[in-house]
Amino acid sequence: PPTHIILPSGDRMPSIGLGCWQSEPEALTKAVAYAIKVGYRHIDGATIYGNEKALGEGIRQSGVDRKNIWVTTKLWNDDHRPDDVVKACKKSLDLLGLDYIDLWLMHYPAATDTDPNNEVRIKVLDIPYTDTWKAMEDCVEAGLVRNIGISNYSKTEVENLWNDCRIKPAVHQLERHPYLPQKAFMKYHKEIGLHVTAYSPLGNTNPSFADRDPLPPIQKNAAVQALAKKYSISPANVLISLQLSEGCSVLPKSVAPSRIEENLKVVELSSEDIKSIANSTQGQRARYCDFSEIIGYKYYEGLDDSD
Numbered sequence: 001p002p003t004h005i006i007l008p009s010g011d012r013m014p015s016i017g018l019g020c021w022q023s024e025p026e027a028l029t030k031a032v033a034y035a036i037k038v039g040y041r042h043i044d045g046a047t048i049y050g051n052e053k054a055l056g057e058g059i060r061q062s063g064v065d066r067k068n069i070w071v072t073t074k075l076w077n078d079d080h081r082p083d084d085v086v087k088a089c090k091k092s093l094d095l096l097g098l099d100y101i102d103l104w105l106m107h108y109p110a111a112t113d114t115d116p117n118n119e120v121r122i123k124v125l126d127i128p129y130t131d132t133w134k135a136m137e138d139c140v141e142a143g144l145v146r147n148i149g150i151s152n153y154s155k156t157e158v159e160n161l162w163n164d165c166r167i168k169p170a171v172h173q174l175e176r177h178p179y180l181p182q183k184a185f186m187k188y189h190k191e192i193g194l195h196v197t198a199y200s201p202l203g204n205t206n207p208s209f210a211d212r213d214p215l216p217p218i219q220k221n222a223a224v225q226a227l228a229k230k231y232s233i234s235p236a237n238v239l240i241s242l243q244l245s246e247g248c249s250v251l252p253k254s255v256a257p258s259r260i261e262e263n264l265k266v267v268e269l270s271s272e273d274i275k276s277i278a279n280s281t282q283g284q285r286a287r288y289c290d291f292s293e294i295i296g297y298k299y300y301e302g303l304d305d306s307d
């Protein structure tokens, strides 16, 4: 499968990135340094993960030149006021210990604030994401970030932004695995030329999703297991390979050295292979990262059983 994705800026983004959500800072520094040592060149962080400092430290400990590593991080929802955006960007740079970010994503198309009375933890603010985006564009023009993109947008939100921006989003990062293939939404991305990065490619193995999982673990799926056998790789490798073979970049998360290394073993799946997974998961749909509470409205795109 392709080792890099060429973005509209001409930059080459490595197609496998190390996911950093739910990694404790100390473990993350070690995980990042180890990942770079075994060949990763793409690390996917976010301000809300609370570990940007540890991420930057891991890059320095690896000894590999920063310019050879792709660093993604994300603007959190409480920094959506246009005046706060550049400050948030500089704060991320400061924590990471870097002087530019390769890819900066708007984490959600939703502005929120902490309620000063603390009665409800999150308050949704009326700040259009198109205004927040304009301030992110300013950060590109100021040389603080090389590429900007989005995450967790619905189709309507992508359309609104796509038609009201100076710099088009380079990437859309969203949840994607065999229980959430989002065929029609994927086709739409292809049509407009917006690259998709898949998070949670292993879906239900994430402990924080355990109580939300109505379905058998996707790694136990018979078609996934059969392909693992066919190619002498692990079921996780099949799931990571699936994303790459469908044209996405992919972000497996791990802090365990053995799994960090294992997750790089990918193969090109044939269209028959891909179809076998689709057939065996037909009608089984789940979105593990249900962020309705964060954004203040229900988001169900892609959960249609027929999709």
Ligand code: A2P
Binding pocket: 019, 199, 200, 201, 202, 203, 204, 205, 206, 207, 234, 236, 237, 251, 252, 253, 254, 255, 256, 259, 260, 262, 263
């Ligand atoms: P750990 O960090 O202990 O390796 P996802 O990327 O879909 O969000 O899944 C992440 C979860 O899957 C984490 O709990 C991670 O745990 C686990 N994981 C990562 N790689 C593998 C693998 N190769 N096999 C099994 N579980 C894995």
